[in-house]
Structures are given as C-alpha cells and as structure tokens.
Amino acid sequence: MTGLSSVVREVHVAVAVVIRDGRVLIARRPDHVHQGGLLEFPGGKVEPGETVQQALIREIAEETGLSVSESSLEPVIGIRHDYGDKRVFLDVWRTQDAAGVAEGREGQPVEWVLPDELRDEDFPAANRPIIRALRLPAVLPITGAIGNVTDGVSALRASLARSSAGLVVLRAPALAPVEYLRLSRHSLPECSEAGVGLIVHGGPAMYRETPGAAGLHLPGREAAALSARPISHGAWLGVSCHDAGQIAHATALGADYVTLGPVKPTATHPEAKAIGWDEFRRLAAAARVPVYALGGLGPDDVTRARDEGGQGVAGIRFWWPEL
Numbered sequence: 616m617t618g619l620s621s622v623v624r625e626v627h628v629a630v631a632v633v634i635r636d637g638r639v640l641i642a643r644r645p646d647h648v649h650q651g652g653l654l655e656f657p658g659g660k661v662e663p664g665e666t667v668q669q670a671l672i673r674e675i676a677e678e679t680g681l682s683v684s685e686s687s688l689e690p691v692i693g694i695r696h697d698y699g700d701k702r703v704f705l706d707v708w709r710t711q712d713a714a715g716v717a718e719g720r721e722g723q724p725v726e727w728v729l730p731d732e733l734r735d736e737d738f739p740a741a742n743r744p745i746i747r748a749l750r751l752p753a754v755l756p757i758t759g760a761i762g763n764v765t766d767g768v769s770a771l772r773a774s775l776a777r778s779s780a781g782l783v784v785l786r787a788p789a790l791a792p793v794e795y796l797r798l799s800r801h802s803l804p805e806c807s808e809a810g811v812g813l814i815v816h817g818g819p820a821m822y823r824e825t826p827g828a829a830g831l832h833l834p835g836r837e838a839a840a841l842s843a844r845p846i847s848h849g850a851w852l853g854v855s856c857h858d859a860g861q862i863a864h865a866t867a868l869g870a871d872y873v874t875l876g877p878v879k880p881t882a883t884h885p886e887a888k889a890i891g892w893d894e895f896r897r898l899a900a901a902a903r904v905p906v907y908a909l910g911g912l913g914p915d916d917v918t919r920a921r922d923e924g925g926q927g928v929a930g931i932r933f934w935w936p937e938l
C-alpha cells in the first residue's frame with residue numbers, strides 16, 4: 616500500500632527525558648491529540664528557526680514549569696518512526712538538572728517514575744527504544760579470554776569487585792558448549808551477589824539452559840540464523856553488529872540493543888578493521904535501537920560515544936584482567 620505517509624514530511628520532535636533522584640518525568644497526552652491518551656516524555660515539534668536544544672527548553676517550561684539550562688542537555692537517541700498517519704523524528708535528550716516543581720501546565724497529569732517501571736504498552740510505539748536506552752547502562756562489560764571454568768569464575772569475581780556494572784556479557788568462545796554452561800551456571804551467583812545481570816553469549820539454547828540469566832547476546836552468525844526474536848520481551852536481547860545490514864536484521868529480530876565496532880583497532884580482535892567514529896555516527900544515527908560503541912574503548916569514551924549518537928561503550932580490556 617502506498618500510504619499518505621510516504622509523501623508527508625517528517626516532523627522533528629524534541630523529546631525531553633528529565634531525571635531527578637533516579638526518576639523520570641512523564642505526562643499523559645490529552646485524548647484528542649495524535650497518540651492521545653498514552654504516556655509521553657515532555658516535548659513537541661521543533662519550530663522553524665529553533666535548535667533542538669531551544670525547543671527542549673521551551674517545551675519543558677511550557678508543559679511542566681521546570682527550567683533547564685542548555686549545558687545540562689545530553690543526547691540520548693534519535694528515532695525515525697512512521698505511524699502511517701504521521702512520520703516523526705524523535706530527537707531525545709536528557710537533563711539531570713531541572714529547577715522547579717513539576718506540574719502539568721497544560722492540564723495533563725505528570726509523574727516521576729523509575730526507569731524500570733516504564734512499560735512499552737503505555738507509550739506511543741516509537742518510544743520503545745527510548746525506554747530501552749533509559750534502562751540500559753552506559754557501560755557494558757564483556758568478559759575476556761576464559762580458558763577454563765575455574766579461572767573464568769575467579770576472573771569474573773575479581774572484575775565484578777572492581778567495576779560497578781549493571782549488566783555483564785559472559786563471552787567465552789574458547790569453551791565447548793557444555794563447559795560454557797558450567798561457566799554460566801557458576802557465574803550466575805557471582806553476578807547476583809554483585810547485583811549485576813548476566814547476559815549469556817551464544818545461541819537461544821544456551822540462554823534457555825541458563826535459568827536466571829538477564830538476557831541473551833547473539834554473535835553475528837547466531838543472529839543471521841534467526842528470523843524472529845528468540846526470547847521473551849522480559850529479558851535483554853543484544854546483537855553484535857559490524858554494518859548497516861546487520862543492524863537492520865537485529866532491529867527486525869526485536870533486539871533491545873546492538874554493539875557496533877570495532878570503532879578503534881583493538882588488541883582482542885586484531886584481524887577486524889576499525890570503522891572509526893564517523894562511520895559509527897552514521898550507522899548509529901540510522902539505527903532505531905540503542906547502539907554501544909565497541910573496540911579499543913573504555914569508560915573514558917562514554918561521553919564521546921554518546922555525543923556520536925551511541926548508548927555508551929561495550930568492551931573487554933578496561934575491566935578484564937590479563938590472564
């Protein structure tokens with residue numbers, strides 16, 4: 616069907632994620648407007664002649680009475696979405712520094728909620744990646760070389776003690792599947808002790824055999840073999856990507872995040888050609904999922920990765936001991 620939407624110009628929408636004490640400000644859209652009755656983050660159309668930052672400051676003030684400075688605004692994610700009757704580009708930014716008492720200035724109820732309480736079905740469909748981006752950490756550590764289960768578990772314990780990760784990808788390609796399962800089962804208690812979610816690296820069967828895991832990270836070849844999301848929406852699904860085609864496939868699978876790289880040359884994968892920040896920015900801008908920059912990066916690169924349109928950084932060397 617050739618819809619009207621294909622000829623309708625895309626609307627540039629400034630969307631504000633206002634965070635205070637770990638809670639996010641949400642409002643309910645009036646019933647009579649586009650996507651009415653659903654919850655939303657404050658925001659609205661970028662007016663002609665306005666920058667997105669000016670639009671954010673204006674919309675936040677108009678809708679909530681809060682005032683924010685331009686310097687407190689940080690990019691979160693950009694999402695292109697076609698509602699059929701309207702095409703939008705949601706330009707999503709966050710601020711942790713809003714002054715004043717929030718009130719629904721346009722009569723709409725507003726509320727501060729924890730990111731983990733945000734439910735996809737309460738928001739317009741385009742918001743799904745925003746909710747993912749808010750719940751995912753800025754740094755995603757991946758385990759390094761693991762030669763056997765015992766050494767792997769002790770290295771994990773030591774690395775968890777040194778870092779404050781929210782999620783960890785348990786990668787151990789050198790282990791046979793049965794050994795990997797022993798590793799993942801012994802790693803789960805270490806992770807729960809540290810308050811960290813364990814993401815299994817491998818195929819759907821590996822995830823199913825690890826009850827209690829927080830999610831599944833698919834290597835490129837595993838993702839290529841799938842045509843539908845292999846796990847429930849309650850768990851994280853990540854995919855390793857190196858190009859636009861792989862990101863498109865991961866998005867079609869319903870991935871919650873992807874990793875993209877190597878951005879810089881990296882000692883753990885010397886054979887892989889670095890894509891550089893320009894290519895990362897180009898691919899992240901076109902993606903509709905949070906994208907972690909990977910390859911030769913560490914926590915010091917989070918700001919750069921975010922400025923380039925990424926969710927943050929994923930990697931091995933910054934937290935894993937040299938074995």
Ligand SMILES: Nc1nc2c([nH]c(=O)n2[C@H]2C[C@H](O)[C@@H](COP(=O)(O)OP(=O)(O)OP(=O)(O)O)O2)c(=O)[nH]1
Nearest residue numbers: 628630649650655656657658659660703739741742
């Ligand atoms: N503000 C906001 N808009 C969202 C979100 N998610 C989402 O898909 N949208 C869509 C719904 C609308 O089509 C568009 C925002 O337009 P709007 O109608 O709120 O903007 P506005 O206040 O400038 O509109 P108007 O009254 O001048 O027409 O973006 C969200 O979280 N916040």
